[in-house]
Amino acid sequence: MYIKEIKLKNFRNYDFEKIELSENTNIIFGDNAQGKTNILEAIFISSLGKSFRTNKEKELIKENEDKAIIEIKFLKNKREEKIKLEISDKKLFFINDIPLKKTSEIVGKINVVLFTPEDIEILRNEPLRRRKFLNIIISQLRPKYIHLMAEYNRTLEQKNSYLKQIKYENKSKEILEIWDEQLVNLGLKIYEYRKEFIEKINNKIKKIHLETTENKENIEIKYKSNINQENYKKKLKENQEIDIKKGYTSVGIHRDDFEIYINNKNISIYGSQGQQRSSIISLKLAEAEVVYDEIEEYPVILLDDFMSELDKKRINGFIKNINNNQVIITCTEKLTLDNMVYNLFKIENAKIEKIKK
Numbered sequence: 001m002y003i004k005e006i007k008l009k010n011f012r013n014y015d016f017e018k019i020e021l022s023e024n025t026n027i028i029f030g031d032n033a034q035g036k037t038n039i040l041e042a043i044f045i046s047s048l049g050k051s052f053r054t055n056k057e058k059e060l061i062k063e064n065e066d067k068a069i070i071e072i073k074f075l076k077n078k079r080e081e082k083i084k085l086e087i088s089d090k091k092l093f094f095i096n097d098i099p100l101k102k103t104s105e106i107v108g109k110i111n112v113v114l115f116t117p118e119d120i121e122i123l124r125n126e127p128l129r130r131r132k133f134l135n136i137i138i139s140q141l142r143p144k145y146i147h148l149m150a151e152y153n154r155t156l157e158q159k160n161s162y163l164k165q166i167k168y169e170n171k172s173k174e175i176l177e178i179w180d181e182q183l184v185n186l187g188l189k190i191y192e193y194r195k196e197f198i199e200k201i202n203n204k205i206k207k208i209h210l211e212t213t214e215n216k217e218n219i220e221i222k223y224k225s226n227i228n229q230e231n232y233k234k235k236l237k238e239n240q241e242i243d244i245k246k247g248y249t250s251v252g253i254h255r256d257d258f259e260i261y262i263n264n265k266n267i268s269i270y271g272s273q274g275q276q277r278s279s280i281i282s283l284k285l286a287e288a289e290v291v292y293d294e295i296e297e298y299p300v301i302l303l304d305d306f307m308s309e310l311d312k313k314r315i316n317g318f319i320k321n322i323n324n325n326q327v328i329i330t331c332t333e334k335l336t337l338d339n340m341v342y343n344l345f346k347i348e349n350a351k352i353e354k355i356k357k
């Protein structure tokens with residue numbers, strides 16, 4: 001699939017701007033703080049329903065305005081479609097001018113894989129980032145997963161607030177079982193999806209990573225959950241007293257994590273900077289291949305400020321890996337790619353101009 005055209009109105013620092021993209025590679029270059037990442041953000045929101053850098057919708061609207069509009073024309077299954085998003089005090093989505101009832105209905109229409117300099121944080125201590133990575137890929141491909149997650153989180157919140165009531169108001173413990181049953185029911189489905197997708201990624205990442213490391217590095221992702229099919233309910237029960245004291249639920253899929261191993265060593269702990277960076281690239285490339293296998297459409301690859309970290313040889317090698325995909329690159333220096341067809345855009349203060357190479 002590919003994006004044909006993006007229109008932005010009062011989005012971030014944009015007044016009104018239209019950009020027509022090539023179905024191959026598009027390079028958008030310009031100084032810092034001109035609006036490069038904002039374009040990728042607009043695409044990402046149209047794909048996942050929310051931003052990768054803020055939860056506050058208001059930040060997306062241009063200062064002193066009250067409504068932002070993103071409109072994207074894209075080609076998928078050889079059909080042209082249009083997604084429109086209006087952001088004011090609420091978010092409204094339209095597909096081909098038909099309003100959607102729920103934000104979640106937008107997810108997966110436009111498929112993207114985003115690379116940003118912050119991706120390296122996937123490997124830092126906080127498991128939240130890793131769960132987010134999993135949630136993003138699974139949500140795009142399994143709409144049901146979004147609903148399961150929402151229901152799980154709602155149930156968890158209710159249970160946690162009841163745990164506090166047991167502690168402070170001496171409420172009965174018996175009713176906890178009802179919530180636990182729901183948590184197990186929903187949680188196991190989520191667990192299965194995560195297991196399935198980690199396996200799918202493992203099936204792809206191995207080959208990708210061997211190729212980029214001259215067959216030296218054997219990479220593997222390991223799913224870490226503090227529950228499984230057999231023990232979920234038992235674990236919740238075992239932790240009941242502790243959870244009442246803490247006021248929250250200490251076991252379950254909301255604590256899930258995964259680890260990346262290279263040659264049987266956990267790279268978060270033992271990997272060099274370079275190994276960590278290249279394994280994240282492999283992880284994202286594997287994500288793109290999993291998307292392709294699932295929907296038989298190549299996802300759009302968004303590379304934010306990405307090239308700043310790679311030398312020219314690596315850039316050309318990397319681009320070859322994704323030459324079936326539409327690629328949108330942002331960078332600060334004018335970038336030239338050998339033997340490649342690409343569009344070049346210069347961006348200055350939220351004005352985009354197509355230029356000759």
Ligand SMILES: Nc1ncnc2c1ncn2[C@@H]1O[C@H](COP(=O)(O)OP(=O)(O)O)[C@@H](O)[C@H]1O
Pocket residue numbers: 011012013014030031032033034035036037038039058059060061062063
């Ligand atoms: N809601 C907003 N209203 C107006 N300007 C904004 C808003 N949000 C961000 N900006 C501006 O957008 C610019 C940053 O855009 P960004 O795309 O992140 O830059 P870069 O080109 O470095 O990727 C900054 O100048 C920032 O002040």
Ligand SMILES: [Mg+2]
Pocket residue numbers: 033036037038304305
């Ligand atoms: Mg940027």
